[in-house]
Amino acid sequence: MKKSLLLLITSVTLWANIYDLKPIKITKDVSCLIGDLNSPTIKNNGFISNVCYVDIGDSIVLLDSGATYLFAKELNDLIKKEYPNKKISHVVLTNFHDDRIQGASFFKDLGAKILGHKTLNEDIKTNISKFDRMKNSLPKEIVEKTEVVEADLLVDDGFEIKGSSKTLKIIKPSVISEEKSDIAIYSETDSFLFVGNMVFNERLLNYTKNSNIDGWIEALEKLASLNAKYLLGGHGKQYDKDSYKTSLEYLQILRDDVKKAYEDGIESDVVSKHVNTQKFNYLENFSALNHSNIQNFFAQLEWQ
Numbered sequence: 001m002k003k004s005l006l007l008l009i010t011s012v013t014l015w016a017n018i019y020d021l022k023p024i025k026i027t028k029d030v031s032c033l034i035g036d037l038n039s040p041t042i043k044n045n046g047f048i049s050n051v052c053y054v055d056i057g058d059s060i061v062l063l064d065s066g067a068t069y070l071f072a073k074e075l076n077d078l079i080k081k082e083y084p085n086k087k088i089s090h091v092v093l094t095n096f097h098d099d100r101i102q103g104a105s106f107f108k109d110l111g112a113k114i115l116g117h118k119t120l121n122e123d124i125k126t127n128i129s130k131f132d133r134m135k136n137s138l139p140k141e142i143v144e145k146t147e148v149v150e151a152d153l154l155v156d157d158g159f160e161i162k163g164s165s166k167t168l169k170i171i172k173p174s175v176i177s178e179e180k181s182d183i184a185i186y187s188e189t190d191s192f193l194f195v196g197n198m199v200f201n202e203r204l205l206n207y208t209k210n211s212n213i214d215g216w217i218e219a220l221e222k223l224a225s226l227n228a229k230y231l232l233g234g235h236g237k238q239y240d241k242d243s244y245k246t247s248l249e250y251l252q253i254l255r256d257d258v259k260k261a262y263e264d265g266i267e268s269d270v271v272s273k274h275v276n277t278q279k280f281n282y283l284e285n286f287s288a289l290n291h292s293n294i295q296n297f298f299a300q301l302e303w304q
Contacts, residue, residue, distance in 0.1 A: 018142070019047055019074050026230050026239060027190040029055040029166070031082075033075070034237045035099070037203045037284045040067065040137040047071060049099040049234050052194050053079055054187060056163025059089035062112070063185050063194045064234075065103035067134055069145040072103030076110070088112045090161055092170070093151060094196025094234065095181045096123035098131050105149045115161075116151035117172060120181040124150055166190070173198075173219035176212035178205070184223055191229035198223070199244045201236025203284035205251075207293035209300075213255045220248045250280055258294055262301045271298050 023031040032052040036044035046067035053075075054061045060083055066072050079088065091107045093100055093116040101124075104114050131148050157172035166189040173184060177198050184195040197205075198219050207213070223231070224244055232239040233247070253276055261274040272294050280286060 017074070018045060019071055021074055021078050023053075023078065024237075024239075026052075026232070027192060030187065030190050030192050030230075032194075032232055032239070035235065037235060040099070040134055042139065045071070045142050046099065046134050046138055049097070049197075050194075050232060050236075051075065052232065053088075054168060054190075054192075055083060055086070055165075056089075056161065056168060057165030058086070058163055060086050061161055061163075061168055062088050062091045062107065064094055064100040064196070065091050065107060067099040067102050067146075068138070068143055069103060069106050069147070070142055072106035075103070076106065090115050090153075092116070092161075092168075092183075092185055093120060093181075094183055094185070094194070095179045096120055096127060097179075097197065098133055098148075100196070100234070102131070102134060102146050102148060104151075105145070105147050108149055108152075113153050114149060114151045115153040115155060115159075115170075117170075117181045117183045118154040118156050120154060121150040123179060123181045124148060171223070173222040174212075174215035176210070177216040177219040178208065178211050180210070182219070186226065186228065193223060193226060193228040193231045195223055195231060195233055195244070197234040199231065199233025199247045200283075201233055201238040201243055201246065203235055204280060204286045204289045204293075205247055206289055207251075207254065207296050209296055211296070213251060213297055213300075217248065217251050217255065220244050220251070224248075246280070246283075250277060253277055254293060254297060258297050259301065262298060268295065268298050268302075271295075 023033050025031050035047050035049040040046040051066050052063040090113045108114050135143050159170040161168040169186045171184040171186050186193050230239050231243050257275040261271045275294050
């Protein structure tokens with residue numbers, strides 16, 4: 001009996017802190033949690049992307065919701081300890097990816113407004129097959145109750161979330177960057193930008209068939225022009241004002257070198273030899289993603 005009780009207590013204690021969330025204080029009112037750089041594994045339990053929360057005075061605004069219902073619950077517990085008298089009024093989803101939106105159902109149950117770009121729900125419906133990744137990668141206990149919910153507030157560039165002490169502005173810096181539904185959130189008061197998957201640090205970005213290279217470069221140049229003191233991307237721990245530069249330089253080289261190879265009649269099976277992106281081989285996942293990035297953009301040029 002005592003042994004069974006001890007096992008039960010130990011089990012509850014372990015599950016209660018499965019994600020071991022440790023926020024970084026970027027400003028007095030902005031805190032962020034930095035996700036693992038790898039794909040979903042039992043070790044990271046799907047916590048692979050950055051999430052932030054902002055005190056706007058009369059409430060808290062969450063920037064992305066994490067990958068699982070359990071993550072969202074633990075994040076909510078963390079925020080409640082820090083702000084016991086404030087509710088989460090909004091959850092802003094910076095695009096449709098599973099590691100960013102699958103915790104949203106927890107906060108929707110609490111009454112928070114789930115906000116995304118006007119194309120977000122369309123992106124979810126079009127890419128519904130992508131939402132099996134966490135269930136296929138993680139133990140069932142971790143993904144229990146995890147489901148995809150659509151945003152109930154769809155917005156475009158310039159939409160504002162107004163609090164009693166500050167305003168957060170939604171920025172849509174180009175029509176398509178990595179995804180159609182990519183958005184950034186700007187707190188001018190904090191000089192802070194959260195830009196989701198438009199910026200990757202410490203790991204290579206993922207240029208997919210949905211991406212638009214000119215739009216992505218345009219987005220980064222527009223975001224940089226805001227001169228925010230703090231700029232945090234969707235992956236990696238760098239959040240200084242220059243944190244976008246590696247992503248921008250990689251995309252510029254990818255665009256210019258692949259276009260030149262295409263115009264020179266280089267075939268797709270050898271085009272990688274003509275693209276000078278090896279200087280970025282220090283980034284996590286370079287060997288896994290660089291070739292596919294090149295091939296995806298080359299294929300787009302062939303279908304123009």
